[in-house]
Amino acid sequence: MFGSYSNFLDHCLATADxxxxxxxxxxxxxxxxxxxDGGVLRVEPNTACDTSLVISCGVHGNETAPIEIVxxxxxxxxxxxxxxxQRVLFIIGNPWAMQVAKRFVDVNMNRLFAGDWQxxxxxxxxxxxAAKLEAFVANFFASEPVTVTQRYHYDLHTAIRGSQRERFAVYPFVEGRQLPANQQAFLxxxxxxxxxxxxxxGNTFSSFSSLKYEAQSFTLELGQVKPFGENDLKRYSGIDYALRELIAGEPLPEQPKRPVTQFEVCHSIEVTSEHWxxxxxxxxxxxxxxAPGTLIWRDGEREYRVGEQPECIVFPNPKVPVGQRAGLMLRALAAE
Ligand SMILES: [Zn+2]
Known part of the structure; x- marks a missing residue:
């Protein structure tokens, strides 16, 4: 299938152009x-299946552990x-960034979806x-057999900075929907x-599949960025196991074995001027x-302080141009 190349990844890297x-x-x-295509592989069982599963990785080229897992x-x-x-579409996103061990070459691919590439x-x-990947995902869902009733998309990443919570999922916003118990069980x-x-x-890959195709989609942050070959894949055994179970056709449990803590965005931090x-x-x-009351940012008269409940920061990055997002403040939702 991969000609003279030994695997899916080597083939994708060598044939990128x-x-x-x-x-x-x-x-x-x-x-x-x-x-x-290079880095795009569809597998379909010859038995009736009920799920279309998209598993993508390497949308950021230096996030290598999930690429090795796939x-x-x-x-x-x-x-x-x-x-x-189950039917599965495997995707390796950005071979050019992988070749140079960078997050991206010209433009952050995970801001190009939901039509933003246009x-x-x-x-x-x-x-x-990005345009091609959207088309592959669209065709994959459009060619479903009638037995398919569920669409899942897991877009696998690792984070640049460390985290107080080693692994976390981002659930894209779709008006009116709630996180189902069986997806909490998957997590x-x-x-x-x-x-x-x-x-x-949003305009991430997982936002695209949930907004356009009603898939249960997640961006999964699974650990920290490391070069190819330097990942301790044992730290990723949970996601590896969970994906393999799904691919094999095992149904998801109805309820999560352990509770999953849910946070919602309560404030999007924006660089408002040069004095920010x-x-x-x-x-x-x-x-x-x-803690409540902590000053997070100030710009002249304007400021943001943590509200009455503690808040957490994610993706802090103040080195962005004026008008762009410099991080998110989150609040934990009370357990049900
Ligand atoms: Zn990433």
Whole structure:
């Protein structure tokens, strides 16, 4: 399937600038395998299935652990050591950034989805790739057999900075929806005990699949950025196990085994002018908690202080241009 390359990842990296003709294969168990492009592989069982599952990684090129996990799952599928009971679309996002061990080359790909690529320079490789990935996901959902009733998309990442909560999920905002118990069960099974509920529609890959295709989608932050080959994949055994169970066709538990703490965004921090001051230290970990009344930012007369309940910061980054987002403040939701 991958010609002279030993696996899905090596093939994707080596052929990033080539046009790949789709190729097809059937495994002995009857599973149909289609390599649709470099880093885009569809597998479909020949038995009735009820779920379309999109598993993406490497939208940020230096977030290597999830890429290694996906590479190994694909190798096991092709070697028929991993059972396939659901249809799955595996995606490796940004091979050019991987080649240079960077988050991105020209533009942050995870801000290009939900059609945002249309407002960018479509001559850029990452912009073209985002458009193509949207089309592959759209076709994948459009070609579902009638037995399929559920769509899931897990977009796998690792974070640049450390976190008080090692692993967390981001649940994109879709008007009126709530996080289902079986998805909380998936997160718990993946050793993810924290979920951040967004309160505005976004342009991430997972926002795209939830907004346009009503998929249960998540951006999963699974650990910290490390170069290829330097990841301790044992720290990722939870997500590896949970994905393999889903691919094999195991249904999700109805209820989570352990509680998942839900946070909602209560304030989006924006750099408002050149005089804007930020009181969160540069090395603050994600999910660092601040007590009520703590000053977070100030710009002349305007300021933001933590409200009556403690708040946590995530994705702090004050080195962005005026008008852009410098972080999010979160509040824990009371357990039900
Ligand atoms: Zn990322």
């Amino acid at each position: 080539e046009t790949i003709e789709p190729s097809f294969d059937i495994l002995s168990a009857g599973t149909e395998v289609a390599l649709l 590479r190994d799952i694909v190798s096991d599928v092709l070697a028929e050591e991993q059972k396939v009971g 407002h960018q320079d479509v001559g850029l490789k990452e912009v073209k790739r 718990a099974r993946s050793d993810i005990d924290t979920v951040l509920l967004q309160r505005e529609a 001051e930020f009181f969160v230290p540069d090395d603050a970990l994600n999910f660092t908690e601040y």
